[in-house]
Amino acid sequence: MSQRNRLATGGRIDRTRPLRFTFNGVSFQGYAGDTLASALIANGVDVLNRSFKYARPRGVVTAGADEPNAIVQLGATEAGQVPNVRATQQALYDGLVAKSTNGWPNVDRDLMGVIGSLGGKFMPPGFYYKTFMSPASAWPKYEQYIRKAAGLGRSPRETDPDIYDHMHHHCDVMVVGAGPSGLAAALAAARSGARVILCDEQEEMGGSLLDSRELIDGKPAAEWAAAVVAELSALPDVLLLPRTTANGYHDHNFVTLHERRTEHLADLAPLANGRRQSRARMHKVRAGRVVLATGTHERPLVYARNDVPGNLVAGAVSTYIRRYGVVPGQRLVLSTSNDHAYRAALDWHDAGREVVAIVDARDKPDGDLVAAARSRNIRIITGSAVIEAQGKKRVTAAVVAAIDIAGFRVKGSTQELACDTIASSGGYSPVVHLAAHTGRRPVWRDDLLGFVSGGVPGQIPAGGVNGRWSLRDAIADGFECGVRAAAETGLTAGTFTLPTVAPVREGKPVALYQVPHTKAAMRAPKQFVDQQNDVTAAGIELATREGFEAIEHVKRYTGLGFGTDQGKLGNINGMAIAARVTQQSIPDVGTTVFRPNYTPITFGAIAGRHCNEFFDPRRYTALHGWHVERGAAFEVVGQWMRPWYFPRGNESMHDAVQRESRAVREGVGILDASTLGKIEIQGKDAREFLNRLYTNAWTKLEPGKCRYGLMCKDDGMVMDDGVTACLAENHFHMTTTTGGAAGVLDWMEMWHQTEWPELEVYFNSTTDHWAAMTVTGPNARKLLTELVDIDMSAEAFGYMDWREAKVAGVPARIFRISFTGELSYEINVQANYAMHVWKALFEKGAKYDLTPYGTETMHVLRAEKGFIIIGQETDGSVTPEDLGMQWCVGYKKPYSWIGRRALTRPDTKRSDRKQLVGLKPLDPQVVLQEGAQIVLDKEIKVPMPMVGHVTSSYFSPNLGHGFALALVKGGSQRIGQTVYLPMADGKIHAAEVVSPVFYDSEGARHHV
Amino acid sequence: MLHIYCPHCDEYREEEEFRPKGEAHIARPADPENTSDEDWGNYLFFRKNPRGLHHEQWFHSAGCRKFFNVTRDTVSYEILETYKPGQQPTVTAESRQAQASAQASNQGAAK
Amino acid sequence: MSEIATFNAHPTVAVRAESPLAFSRVTVATLASAQGAGVCIRERALLGHLILRGKADDAGFRAGVESALGVSLPLKMGPVSRDDGRGVSVQWMSPDEWLIVVPAGEDLATEQRLRAALSGHYAVMQVSGAQTLLELSGPNALEVLKKSAGYDFHPRNFPVGKGISTTLAKSTAVIRRTGDTQWELIIRRSFADYLFRWLLDASEEYGVFVAR
Incomplete structure (x- = not known):
């Protein structure tokens, strides 16, 4: 394949390194240094896409991040598919495979184009809503086809094999953009001793210096860029990040950068030094000062059929010629409102191609670049503009007319100039996106005809974004801002001299956005404002006529700026049109706010390393290895991996739980209880603190004893529970729920630090220090007696006592507490010794068939006893009395403990509060659904009052029937009543309201 | 992502080290x-x-597992000071207003 | 009646102790030796760890701690007090909290020395089973930390000797700088496997050696 638009020499590409690539199934060749867009242009590919709504053929418009049309689907493999890639930013590599994202069945023969060509009359803004939304039931069918036609790219159907990561940074000065001002700022800051990070979204640092016609210190501008980059890269405290887009600017100078580390190399990340490397990296930078050197985006003019391939912004023409050595056509017409765009015509002419004419909207253009054009005998048509492009899949001619800008009308007759390329320039918009991400609105400047930063604390705009547009000014401003940034972080300026750049005299630009046509906008051929979202000038006019006058409303109604390009090219033109139609100024129409991300970013980069096994931390107990070996099924409880049940052979979960439950009631079982929160409390006021924290009294708890306690928030609602042991007079060992551990400790710290700092008490978490094993069942004592060195008799070691002992030689604290209702001992040993003790228990326990059980059996057994679980029976709206736990509330304690006062508020005293009860399904085989709603009437009517819900429900092998705990309005008064539970499948279960204690209500079994 | 100065650690730390705990200076009735x-x-x-x-x-x-107070502008997210429990803020809505009006009258006097 | 119940957690008979990483799998490619490794990770398992609480503005408390431990008591965030010869270090954690690390098995003796030297309002708690110490070193150790935590590890902010506690991945850690390219991480037992394998994963691209 020939590269017919490639120049024989020039550009920054390497003609000795040809690269093959495929676009829409056709094989092409480009060179190292190309972007996909420059390589396609070199090969004369005009149509890259079909437009979103009207399916019009579209080609490349820009050479950067602002590209609305050349959006491709990338990926040679299914797993490597990436949607939404701008061909103008994608480096070419050997074997690259790209497709158009739009076009069905393909870009050259598009079915939707038939509908689209019928024109705007049939598809005005709101077309889809107005046409397809009724009847609403039909929308899914329409949507299927519309989405297919719209085709915004697709995600891969296979798992992405690549890895991604994040990296945090701190620096004094973060410079965004490595063009003339960014490089100057970074250099000035670095020479002042600052820690500097410089990022740039392009493959190569230098920005506009890489295609500049100007000389710096008498040498090509790109050489100065290379020298600055070389100096910076030699400094230890400077980090240079090419291929890195500053995508988000967040509070307090926190900037998120998206570095594409391998996307210029291959479809999937290649190995580096034989090892995996991340494909993309998100950098999270906290900067002392942020220098925004993001430059400008050139605005195209809005004229009829300005979307036909062959219409480009003027600066892009220069970039393709000077940087990539490609000329995007043969014959050029330039339509401009300013001097700067003349460069396109000069570069085109100097590349040996024909400049048909420069059409300048100003009556008397006058400046150095205008003179340069004149000296080349280029025809300049003044006071005029291109009002329409002709051609279908490529420009064939430009229609030019004299215009009256103030009167918004065409003067006199039109003329057609045959050409294949129209470059246009309506001025330059500072890239203020990052200045607006934290909500600060940009400010309009009439002298620049653009928005500049509204001023963000800690942020310094430099160069183009600051309205300093000439190369000479941009460099000077960059140096100044770099010095200022360093000074503001407390450093003193280093030494340097400004490089010499000859001044270029430029004439004043004229404000021109939408170009008048011989027909009114509503009847003229489409004048595109936002090409990616197919928003036209007529559409914006229609929106304002329909009452959407504020620009934020216009945007939402028309879709202006809502594409993946965020309307980088179209927003200002759209505002100018709304302003013209409503006869306001641009800032009166409103300012536009940008949000992260500046350019699309992959989910991989956002997720970084936090996926798969690292998505959420998994916490393990000291006994985890044993559980794994034993084949436990696990459940995640507050990040902990807890054994759920221990299946034997092919046993089902139900069968395993039934077996484990019987084993505890009839023999002996063992539970890894290490995950319970543990807090050690020391200090002479420890007891007083507990009295204030818990609902019950702690004054008389002696060393050697344990007590169950309930904690409320100050609104009287139960927040946590657990057993606390008195180790010594000023020393307590508290346990909390597994999920509540961190919250309870924070809670205690809050009360101690902010309300009661006078109490002499300290607490720290010892959750991970202790491993805890619950040995429970009628044979628990017999088993332990074989392993301990203390008297285990009921007389010597009673219920709710704790004792220090050695278990299998390991020092332990044993707590005789019970969550199963059986004789139980909770053995606590330092976690490093836990496995030894656990295995010793199994050695001696074999003859008792010591059965390991998991959380499910724990739940069944405690529910049989009516013991609550925080977060299951409680939800932040349940008082101790609602749970029937008045016995655990010490109203006589002298201090008004946390929650005490609220329990006498009228609302907490209501008799119809939801209260904890048991439910016994009338059909013994039924296991009610947890969460099921409860009603009082068997006859279902709508609406009907719901009086409660099931909080826990299981099948009990010990009772021989299903049973449940529930919160029911006025439940304690309903014992014996039948209630009903209508299910989603139409069944209605009936259940008797009973006491929540189903098993051994006298507590005889653990008092042995 | 806020950057918060911990008055106990005497250092700036990233927001993810902290937890917000609501309005400050809510005294429990005695x-x-x-x-x-x-x-x-x-x-x-x-x-x-x-x-x-x-x-x-x-x-x-x-970090240090200590509580402290923050004076923050809920519009700009600017943090004006951090201080320990038991201390009072030096920047308040009233002090800011007084400062603004003082500035305004100074400017008036200068004219 | 005693006011505090001290507890000797250590068995007097031979019992195999297991560190929090006893069952952890290494699932990334590792190097066979430290030669050429960008990152080296080594666990210093089963050390004695204690929490000390007390009033920093009480001269008696400070003197008592220093006499019991033989190192100075740091009074603010900054350098960890260490006596590497004896394997003792004390780190400021909070205005009224310090982390003490001593050699394996010396936790109770350390607690007893502190209790003998201190009076009034203070606390000593053993947490030897609750955490473990990892040494992270090598020319790329810094990058691994930067991938894992938002703290500023630049020598200007984090000179050799300093110790902090901060977030690490989605957990937390105590981090101490012991050399230009050497660090100590003290991590919680229950998060140890997650953090150990996180660090390995983040280190893989630099070439990682796990010293066992």
Whole structure:
């Protein structure tokens, strides 16, 4: 394949390194240094896409991040598919495979184009809503086809094999953009001793210096860029990040950068030094000062059929010629409102191609670049503009007319100039996106005809974004801002001299956005404002006529700026049109706010390393290895991996739980209880603190004893529970729920630090220090007696006592507490010794068939006893009395403990509060659904009052029937009543309201 | 992502080390049992939600595990000061207003 | 009646102790030796760890701690007090909290020395089973930390000797700088496997050696 638009020499590409690539199934060749867009242009590919709504053929418009049309689907493999890639930013590599994202069945023969060509009359803004939304039931069918036609790219159907990561940074000065001002700022800051990070979204640092016609210190501008980059890269405290887009600017100078580390190399990340490397990296930078050197985006003019391939912004023409050595056509017409765009015509002419004419909207253009054009005998048509492009899949001619800008009308007759390329320039918009991400609105400047930063604390705009547009000014401003940034972080300026750049005299630009046509906008051929979202000038006019006058409303109604390009090219033109139609100024129409991300970013980069096994931390107990070996099924409880049940052979979960439950009631079982929160409390006021924290009294708890306690928030609602042991007079060992551990400790710290700092008490978490094993069942004592060195008799070691002992030689604290209702001992040993003790228990326990059980059996057994679980029976709206736990509330304690006062508020005293009860399904085989709603009437009517819900429900092998705990309005008064539970499948279960204690209500079994 | 100066650690730390704990300077009534239901309800449930300066309590959960207070502008997210429990803010909505009007009158005098 | 119950957690008979990483799998490619490794990770398992609480403005408390431990008591965030010869270090954690690390098995003796030297309002708690110490070193150790935590590890902010506690991945850690390219991480037992394998994963691209 020939590269017919490639120049024989020039550009920054390497003609000795040809690269093959495929676009829409056709094989092409480009060179190292190309972007996909420059390589396609070199090969004369005009149509890259079909437009979103009207399916019009579209080609490349820009050479950067602002590209609305050349959006491709990338990926040679299914797993490597990436949607939404701008061909103008994608480096070419050997074997690259790209497709158009739009076009069905393909870009050259598009079915939707038939509908689209019928024109705007049939598809005005709101077309889809107005046409397809009724009847609403039909929308899914329409949507299927519309989405297919719209085709915004697709995600891969296979798992992405690549890895991604994040990296945090701190620096004094973060410079965004490595063009003339960014490089100057970074250099000035670095020479002042600052820690500097410089990022740039392009493959190569230098920005506009890489295609500049100007000389710096008498040498090509790109050489100065290379020298600055070389100096910076030699400094230890400077980090240079090419291929890195500053995508988000967040509070307090926190900037998120998206570095594409391998996307210029291959479809999937290649190995580096034989090892995996991340494909993309998100950098999270906290900067002392942020220098925004993001430059400008050139605005195209809005004229009829300005979307036909062959219409480009003027600066892009220069970039393709000077940087990539490609000329995007043969014959050029330039339509401009300013001097700067003349460069396109000069570069085109100097590349040996024909400049048909420069059409300048100003009556008397006058400046150095205008003179340069004149000296080349280029025809300049003044006071005029291109009002329409002709051609279908490529420009064939430009229609030019004299215009009256103030009167918004065409003067006199039109003329057609045959050409294949129209470059246009309506001025330059500072890239203020990052200045607006934290909500600060940009400010309009009439002298620049653009928005500049509204001023963000800690942020310094430099160069183009600051309205300093000439190369000479941009460099000077960059140096100044770099010095200022360093000074503001407390450093003193280093030494340097400004490089010499000859001044270029430029004439004043004229404000021109939408170009008048011989027909009114509503009847003229489409004048595109936002090409990616197919928003036209007529559409914006229609929106304002329909009452959407504020620009934020216009945007939402028309879709202006809502594409993946965020309307980088179209927003200002759209505002100018709304302003013209409503006869306001641009800032009166409103300012536009940008949000992260500046350019699309992959989910991989956002997720970084936090996926798969690292998505959420998994916490393990000291006994985890044993559980794994034993084949436990696990459940995640507050990040902990807890054994759920221990299946034997092919046993089902139900069968395993039934077996484990019987084993505890009839023999002996063992539970890894290490995950319970543990807090050690020391200090002479420890007891007083507990009295204030818990609902019950702690004054008389002696060393050697344990007590169950309930904690409320100050609104009287139960927040946590657990057993606390008195180790010594000023020393307590508290346990909390597994999920509540961190919250309870924070809670205690809050009360101690902010309300009661006078109490002499300290607490720290010892959750991970202790491993805890619950040995429970009628044979628990017999088993332990074989392993301990203390008297285990009921007389010597009673219920709710704790004792220090050695278990299998390991020092332990044993707590005789019970969550199963059986004789139980909770053995606590330092976690490093836990496995030894656990295995010793199994050695001696074999003859008792010591059965390991998991959380499910724990739940069944405690529910049989009516013991609550925080977060299951409680939800932040349940008082101790609602749970029937008045016995655990010490109203006589002298201090008004946390929650005490609220329990006498009228609302907490209501008799119809939801209260904890048991439910016994009338059909013994039924296991009610947890969460099921409860009603009082068997006859279902709508609406009907719901009086409660099931909080826990299981099948009990010990009772021989299903049973449940529930919160029911006025439940304690309903014992014996039948209630009903209508299910989603139409069944209605009936259940008797009973006491929540189903098993051994006298507590005889653990008092042995 | 806020950058928060911990007055106990004497260092700036990233927001992810901290937990916000709501409005600061909410004192628990000294004698709850003799506090009216309404006053107790106000203490429990009613909070300011100002547009502008706000005094908040934060907890350095991944650092020193200490509570402290933050004066933060809820519009700009600027943090004007941090201070320890038991201390009072030096920047308040009133002090800011006084400062603004003082500046205005100075400018008036200069003219 | 005693006010505090001290507890000797260590068995007097031979019992195999297991570190929090006893069952952890290494699932990334590792190097066979430290030669050429960008990152080296080594666990210093089963050390004695204690929490000390007390009033920093109490001269008696400070003197008592220093006499019991033989190192100075740091009074603010900054350098960890260490006596590497004896394997003792004391780190400021909070205005009223310090982390003490001593050699394996010396936790109770350390607690007893502190209790003998201190009076009034203070606390000593053993947490030897609750955490473990990892040494992270090598020319790329810094990058691994930067991938894992938002703290500023630049020598200007984090000179050799300093110790902090901060977030690490989605957990937390105590981090101490012991050399230009050497660090100590003290991590919680229950998060140890997650953090150990996180660090390995983040280190893989630099070439990682796990010293066992």
